[in-house]
Amino acid sequence: MIIQPSLPQAFVIEQIDHARMSGQLAAAFGNAEFAPLVPREPLEFVIAHHDEGWLELDAQAKRDPKTGLPYNLTQTPLADLVTTGPRSPDFNEQYHPFAGLISSMHTWGLYHGRYGLSDFLFIDRITPELRPTVDAMLNAELERQTRLKAQLTDFSDQQIFTGYKLLQFFDTLALYFHTTLAAARQEAHFRNVPRAVGEDVTVKITPQAEGNYALAPYPFAQPEVRVFVEGRYLAPQPEGVDLAAVLRATPKVKQEYLLTPERRSLNHA
Template sequence: MFITKHDGYLFIVNQYDHSVQAGEVVRHWGNVHFAWPEAFQSLCLAVEKHDIGWIESDSKVVFDPETRQPVPFNRVDLLQHVEFYGKGYEQVAAEDPYAGLLVGMHWIGLYTSRFGYDPSFTFRVPDELVPFMNEKIINTQKGWIDLKMKLWNKKEPRSRFEDQLWMNYEIVQFMDRLSQYVSIHTLDTQNQFILGPVRQTVDSEGVMFTVQGQGDGNVVVDPFPFDSEVETTVHLRKIPDISYGSHEEVYQTMEEAAIERVTWKFIPAK
């Protein structure tokens, strides 16, 4: 869950709702400046389902007995974090191996500074769990070797396949963070995110994006990677920002909270 505090309330967006919203937006990727990626449908599926492993935890609500509040995604226990993403990875891979590979890369990247793509973000691994995580990271990546051999079209250079795969990974990361922007802010925000890099073509250098709210629900994305302005909806619930007596109490409060649909629009710079 994305959980932010505004005006005495906890604003809550479920992980899977966030990924579905990102998946809707990424289907607009591509214009004269940003190439339409190869394996596009698999890329869109990966973005849409990169957090599918969180459905059960979101529905049950992870509760912190110390804060007496629901737990945001970035403070979930590491072993639970691994379990949720691992299940999602396996589920997507069974449906679409290429999409599953991208979800697996997203998952493992969360413990490795996104493979150096975004050193500012990595999930903290407690010292006592470093050996476990090292083994998980290594073994998961070993499993990608056979998968890549099956997905690689032998008529093209292997390096080309890898370059396109990693470009698609860059797009998954960008879309994850872009969706986070509208999931954690209110419509009046003018906060700025710097995201990227993402390549415009498989042979180009990556570019950085400036993402900035205009205070009215419009969000300028510069440079603009989509085929047109993109309207998108965030599903949000609000519950009082208080200490809850039990997991059952916060669960019941969440169940009774109405789902609000907040409309945003991604637009190019003028």
């Protein structure tokens, strides 16, 4: 679950809804400057379903006593967090070996600095009592990756890692919107975005007026892209309330975002 802070109600986003917006971004990606996703269908699928393993846990809507809301992604108890790790690769592997491989890499990478793309090593924060469980889960993912790569001999390691980096871009771009209230969003930079296999760039996003966001370089096919996420506005609930029932009874609404190319100012001599 992702909790976007606001008062008097927070905007609560299920992980699968976060992933669906990531999939919208992936479906819009590619132009003369940015090569399209390859293989397109398996990559679009895994990007749109990269958090499928959260479905059961999010449905439970466990209450964080500090907030009265469901646990935010980064505050989820580790024992619960570990259970989501293999479920997303299991789901995606059923669709296609490439989707399963990228999903497995996503699980492993979240604990190991996204394969060097991030300085944050979550594995170092695992408590000693949970470390054997986490290590076993991650080793099983490495075994899965070896098995799936043997089925994907048409793809080089560089092509596979390009697919992984694309997932990281769409995931973190969606998180830029989902984790932060609109008024608090600032210019941000997304590094290691594949423009082609073996060629990466940094994409800058800048908030504009009226809820629009400018990107440079602009990675999408259409001159503007409108995406959305579904979530629920929820006030903190007192102890003893069935938070899962409250969540089920609360209708989802949409937050929409408009992405456009950055407009360059003209300097006259």
